[in-house]
Amino acid sequence: MPLYFSEREVVIPGQLLSDNGKHGGEGTYVIGGKVYAAQVGIAVRKNNKVSVIAFKGVYKPQPGDRVIGIVTDVKPNGYEVMLSRHLSGNMRIPDRREVKSFNLKVGDVIYAKIKESGLRGVMLDPSDRVKKIEEGILVSIHPAKVSRLIGRRGSMINMIKRLTGCEIIMGRNGMIIVKGPNPKSEFAAISAIKMVESEAHTQGLTERVENMIKNIMEGER
Secondary structure, eight states: OOBOSOTTEEEOTTOEEESOGGGBOTTEEEETTEEEEOSSEEEEEETTEEEEEESSOOOOOOTTOEEEEEEEEEETTEEEEEEETTEEEEEEOSSGGGHHHHOOOTTOEEEEEEEEEETTEEEEOTTSOOEEEOSSEEEEOOGGGHHHHHOGGGHHHHHHHHHHOOEEEEOTTSEEEEEOSSHHHHHHHHHHHHHHHHTTTSTTHHHHHHHHHHHHHTTOO
16 A cells, blocks of 8 residues: 555554554544544554554553553452553453452452453453463553563564563553563563664664663673
8 A cells, every 4th residue: 555654663643654544543544535644643453453552642541451450449349450541341250159268358460351442441351361460570661662571573572572581561552561580581571672763763673772781781881
């Protein structure tokens, strides 16, 4: 499809991105069969769609999203979970007798899936591999930067995992758990994550992240 931007180019609202309206994705709008940017951000092509990743913006929960949250309330029929500073979700257990089987308390960190998001609020799915996270460091980044942290086909996050030896669990809401074999590895992984967040719109980021991790792991600060 004809494109009018370079991969990961910074675009502004109203900028023409494509002549084919069928390929409009998130952060775009279509007029006259053409795709335009709807927000300031980074233009990308993914799965035959043109999208614009916003520099800033609140997390918009989508069914199927995997998120990390903190339990803030235990109720007779489930739990209330904080997903961001301004967003909470509910995980309702149909059978109240099963609530205790989850063994969750206020302050626990969980990894869960969004079941629905609408007028009823954000609902988490209690039947889909809810995981209580027992260890690791909780890191928070802007949700709009999660896609850049993942990278094309997981290239960025997989590189960080490989070079640091850390286990990294990512939530689409911008919350991330880092668990490494030692403090230096965790420091390197967190530093890399924060670099991606702050420099997501720049060129040559992958190489800079790689070099920084190697410097930290080799003892240079």
